[in-house]
Amino acid sequence: MLKNKVNTAARPKRLPRYTSYPTALEFGPMDGSKNDEWFKSLPICEPVSLYFHIPYCDKLCWFCGCFTTISNKYEPVQKFLEVLKNEIKQTAKKTGRLKVSHIHFGGGSPSILEPDDFLSLIDVLKECYDISDAKEFAVEIDPRTVDQEKIKAYASAGVNRASLGIQDFNIKTQEAINRIQSEELIEEVMGYLRDSGIERINFDLIYGLPYQTIETITETVAKTLAFKPSRIALFGYAHVPHMKKHQQLVGKHSLPEQKHRQAQFEWASKMLKESGYRSIGLDHFALPDDQLFVSYDNGKLKRNFQGYTDDAADSLIGFGPSAISSLPDGYSQNIPSIKEYVEKVTGGASPVVRGLAIDGHDKMFRDVISTLMCYFEVDPVKVAMEHGIHYNFDKEIDDLSKLVDADYMVRDGNSFRITESGKPFLRAIATIFDQYFDQNSSDIIDRCIHESEG
Ligand SMILES: C[S@@+](CC[C@H](N)C(=O)[O-])C[C@H]1O[C@@H](n2cnc3c(N)ncnc32)[C@H](O)[C@@H]1O
Ligand code: SF4
Incomplete structure (x- = not known):
């Protein structure tokens, strides 16, 4: 279920900064x-x-x-x-x-x-x-x-x-x-x-x-x-x-x-x-x-x-133009062009042109990624339980285990913490939980190397 939300558009060269999830x-x-x-x-x-x-x-x-x-x-x-x-x-x-x-x-x-x-x-x-x-x-x-x-x-x-x-x-x-x-x-x-x-x-x-x-x-x-x-x-x-x-x-x-x-x-x-x-x-x-x-x-x-x-x-x-709203049901973004923004608002229309509805799973993964981005550690199973979701993290835990072997993370039960040597790869590590990221595009270790290369 829900393992593949990825759209096939080319992935960006830079890894997301996860100021939101989905980005x-x-x-x-x-x-x-x-x-x-x-x-x-x-x-x-x-x-x-x-x-x-x-x-x-x-x-x-x-x-x-x-x-x-x-x-x-x-x-x-x-x-x-x-x-x-x-x-x-x-x-x-x-x-x-x-x-x-x-x-x-x-x-x-x-x-x-x-x-x-x-x-x-x-x-x-x-x-x-x-x-x-x-x-x-x-x-x-x-x-x-x-x-x-x-x-x-x-x-x-x-x-x-x-x-x-x-x-x-x-x-x-x-x-x-x-x-x-x-x-x-x-x-x-x-x-x-x-x-x-x-x-x-x-x-x-x-x-x-x-x-x-x-x-x-x-x-x-x-x-x-x-x-x-x-x-x-x-x-x-x-x-x-x-x-x-x-x-x-x-x-x-x-x-x-x-x-x-x-x-x-x-x-x-x-x-x-x-x-x-x-x-x-x-x-x-x-x-x-x-x-x-x-x-x-x-x-x-x-x-x-x-x-x-x-x-x-x-x-x-x-x-304002390009501004994003984050609402309980999803994200919405105003049109970036000032001219078009002015036309829309002046005509009494909504300036919103882009966005994304989110569901319970998105919210759960958002919490997982946000916890990782804020605290460099996460227990995904615990977060899922807090959301009332029973989710099988086998694939994610496989990737996290590779990072444990590389000394980028340490494991304590279901909790994974990023080590000092893993900290420069925070964004690459967060991609593990990104359901929209093409997980088959590269191995997690390659993603870390990619991040270290800027
Ligand atoms: C909107 S500006 C801050 C307010 C004001 N415009 C200013 O520059 O003093 C937001 C911040 O984004 C950062 N910033 C802008 N472009 C950047 C870039 N290409 N790479 C990294 N940080 C950038 C800068 O540190 C900047 O202060
Ligand atoms: S161009 Fe404007 S927004 Fe950009 S960094 Fe300079 S002052 Fe800030």
Whole structure:
């Protein structure tokens, strides 16, 4: 039963990061009316989380893999905001005025929004949803586009977490990725945030960027540590010029080799751990007072589209072009094109165009994969039992046993834990439980080798 959900389309070269399961690669065309039914059946008494995608930036970073558009003028951004407000109103008519647990503004660069525009968007949000008890209200900030007025506006709206795109402090690397931002700028922004009472701060760092070496990474991590952000994401640079044409501007010759990338991650990780950060999952680090650290200890850590989260809500509603909603019955994604998104919402239609309905087995495998991605260990039989599902994991356990023989995992009863030497293969190991992954395409050990080659 259900052993073969795989579609025969060519598999991606890069292994999934499992920010969702099934991954967005499995989404197919979906009618907005299906999603409307899902919205209408959300339980009125359960809090939901909200994600807003602001698909605009001032300047193109050549390494960027996000869904964004560069706009030299502010007018299109303002027009877009009016449409986004309409999407919020139209959605709330279907869902009802639900309580909200977490709010996340991502992009693109939400910090492009002028203070009055941000506040008027929040006014609409408050009319439509009850955000009075939201545990977290986070905004992604490009430090080059923010100022004190904007940060004051965030604080007055209730923002309590800011995520700063730092990437790297080295000027040679910054020039090679077309993203120049000084340490002084970061110091100034941090001052504004802390003066405004926004104490929960994330830094995004990237390894594997042009001209990075252990020496430059050491410097970047040391400078990061001086700012004491409560959480750090240390992403591996994803170089996919066939998908993101502008990445061709990143000179291939300047990129560190895979073995150096791995050494950079390990070195940065060691520095962070020695300075009191706990390593969380694939690429996050948190101080003991950070919610990720606490939820990790409580066994409540989860995977979501932003990476890792302590958000306990079962449903996430995504707004804006390309935004994904994760609902009890499945996933749905808005159309990525801003133009088509505007046309649809303005015409009163749902902007949803893709998605995937999920069943009980998907939810069970989602928990298995999420547990593995968060805790590097899983007892699949126990997870299945918690879902009330009797499932024969023989094939999966066969693969896991090969990893035990390779010293990448250790087994204790039905529980499998990834060892230090197996940690670089986390994504390959998770594919074992992915019912949509073509299991016959390669042996599990080959998949690990593939992951180690980038
Ligand atoms: C939407 S941006 C953050 C906010 C803002 N736009 C900025 O860049 O400061 C999300 C983060 O994704 C990461 N990112 C973007 N492109 C990436 C890539 N190709 N590989 C790895 N990480 C990437 C960067 O660390 C970036 O800070
Ligand atoms: S990295 Fe951030 S600021 Fe740079 S282009 Fe991408 S989304 Fe915009």
